[in-house]
Amino acid sequence: PEEKLAQEAALLGLRDDPVIRINRAVLDQILALQEELRGQVDATLPRLEALLAVRGVVEAGEEEQETEEARAARDAALAVGLADAIARLVAARGEEGGRLAAILTGHLDRIETLTAQAGETAAAQPAALKARLQQQVAELLDASPALPEEKLAQEAALLATRADIREELDRLKAHIAAARDLMAEASLIGRRFDFLCQEFNREANTLCSKSTDTDLTRIGLELKAVIDQLKEQVQNVE
Structure with missing residues (x-):
């Protein structure tokens, strides 16, 4: 134009x-x-x-x-x-901006859906983790009957902490809300949006590293793919 x-x-x-x-x-x-x-x-x-x-x-x-x-x-x-x-130029840029906003919103919606799915999957992890720990403890006791119960409790707590992704999910939700707020602004948001994409990616990486479940790992990998698509489109935002 x-x-x-x-x-x-x-x-x-x-x-x-x-x-x-x-x-x-x-x-x-x-x-x-x-x-x-x-x-x-x-x-x-x-x-x-x-x-x-x-x-x-x-x-x-x-x-x-x-x-x-x-x-x-x-x-x-x-x-x-x-x-x-100039009027035609402004109209063309407005149409382009509208299409870009729709794409960004779609990616944010998908990230929100995947975050919710990750939360549901993580909620079922304690039971699965407990069963796994019980099996591991039984194997440890068979191998070393004199192993202190205090040591076993510490190992169990450590595994539970490593698998806890509640903080990552909370931060992902906060980043989604911040991104939607940015899109509602009329000022230049490109750099701030790009920074948010980095934060999205950091939380997704942590989620994948903490995962002890194949379903949660799959969700984490899809989340990373959508975040990459979002970051690519954000490069077109001023």
């Missing part, structure tokens, strides 16, 4: 091309001389191209000075043309 605007402005401006004019005074003198010599010289009348080829008949001059009225009309036409071109 910017290139088209420049082209239209150039078309509406004044041209510097020279103006081709007929020098009537010289042409009239040639025609008068022709009449005078018609009866004295036995020759055919010259053709038009021959007359125009006579030096001084055709002149290349500068464009005539504009009158105030012509200048005002030209300036008015230029202003109208520029206003129309």
Whole structure:
């Protein structure tokens, strides 16, 4: 649109091309001389191209000075043309912005859905983790009957802490809300949005590293893929 605007402005401006004019005074003198010599010289009348080829008949001059009225009309036409071109440019950018906003919203919606799914999957993890710990404890006791119960409790607590993703989920939800707030602003948000994408990615990486469940790992990997798509589109945001 910017290139088209420049082209239209150039078309509406004044041209510097020279103006081709007929020098009537010289042409009239040639025609008068022709009449005078018609009866004295036995020759055919010259053709038009021959007359125009006579030096001084055709002149290349500068464009005539504009009158105030012509200048005002030209300036008015230029202003109208520029206003129309700018309006079309703004409309085009508005349409482009609307399409981009829809894409960003779609990615945020998907991140929100995956975050909710991760929370549901994580809620079922304690029971699965407990069963796994019981099996591991039984194996440890068989291998080392004298293993202190306090040591077993510490190991169980450590595993539970490592698998806890509640903080990551809370931060993901906060980042989603912050991103939606940014999209509602009328100012430049590109850099802040890009920073949020980095935060999204950090939480998704942590979620994957803490996962002890294949379903949660799958959700985490899909979450990372959607965040990458979001970050790619954010590069188009000013």
